[in-house]
Amino acid sequence: MASRCWAIEGGRRKPREDTKIYTLYHGIQTGSAGPLALLDLVGAPYRTVSIDINAPDHPTAELLAVNPLGQIPVVAMPGGGIVTESAAMMIAIADDHPESGMAPATDAPERPAFLGWMVYLAANVYPAVRRYFFSGEIAESETARDEVRRMAMKEVQRDWRAMEARLDPAPYLLGESPSALDLYTAMLSRWAIEQDWFREACPKLAAARDRIEAVPKVAAVWRENFRNFTE
Numbered sequence: 085m086a087s088r089c090w091a092i093e094g095g096r097r098k099p100r101e102d103t104k105i106y107t108l109y110h111g112i113q114t115g116s117a118g119p120l121a122l123l124d125l126v127g128a129p130y131r132t133v134s135i136d137i138n139a140p141d142h143p144t145a146e147l148l149a150v151n152p153l154g155q156i157p158v159v160a161m162p163g164g165g166i167v168t169e170s171a172a173m174m175i176a177i178a179d180d181h182p183e184s185g186m187a188p189a190t191d192a193p194e195r196p197a198f199l200g201w202m203v204y205l206a207a208n209v210y211p212a213v214r215r216y217f218f219s220g221e222i223a224e225s226e227t228a229r230d231e232v233r234r235m236a237m238k239e240v241q242r243d244w245r246a247m248e249a250r251l252d253p254a255p256y257l258l259g260e261s262p263s264a265l266d267l268y269t270a271m272l273s274r275w276a277i278e279q280d281w282f283r284e285a286c287p288k289l290a291a292a293r294d295r296i297e298a299v300p301k302v303a304a305v306w307r308e309n310f311r312n313f314t315e
């Protein structure tokens with residue numbers, strides 16, 4: 085696995101030498117895009133370890149050593165400790181940078197909604213998207229896999245509709261300023277779901293997504309990671 089160190093300086097990613105830095109196990113066009121954009125947004129020093137989930141040797145022993153499920157993203161925190169699960173690491177990184185406002189403070193009125201929706205996405209949308217893309221993990225025949233994909237898509241649509249019905253972005257999902265929830269929502273809504281469907285069925289979520297995706301550091305990561313991202 086290749087390892088590189090980065091820090092954003094003058095709007096450009098540059099190699100960095102620090103030892104007290106985050107390490108993100110990252111794969112292009114995977115769920116590490118959200119944590120990657122968050123690290124850039126909060127201005128944290130980090131290195132990336134490149135993972136190719138389509139390589140014949142996936143999951144490598146190195147990846148299994150940090151995540152027994154062999155999934156990415158994974159983050160090694162600068163203070164020690166490994167965080168698997170995208171929502172958990174985004175909350176942990178945002179909490180480490182209170183000045184960024186990317187996570188409401190523990191006593192802020194937005195905190196319960198922040199935690200609730202982060203876990204909602206992780207517990208509902210992400211697994212359904214996984215079933216859609218990795219239907220072969222739970223069904224063998226082509227007919228059964230088609231059925232899994234069809235049902236997973238219904239679930240994804242139900243989950244986005246439910247979120248659309250409950251949130252009133254102003255203009256970001258939790259109020260005047262963006263949070264890691266905007267990033268996580270933007271990332272997950274770039275997968276599986278038809279983009280025309282998302283814009284039509286979830287206009288409030290789509291409008292909030294437009295805002296976070298217009299942030300230059302987010303757009304830069306999105307360009308590399310989402311083929312359906314258009315500016």
Ligand SMILES: N[C@@H](CCC(=O)N[C@@H](CS)C(=O)NCC(=O)O)C(=O)O
Pocket residue numbers: 113114115116137143154155156157168169170171206210214
């Ligand atoms: N629950 C995990 C899901 C992570 C996940 O499904 N990652 C995918 C890439 S987007 C992966 O590693 N796939 C390769 C594999 O499962 O072997 C999270 O939220 O981080």
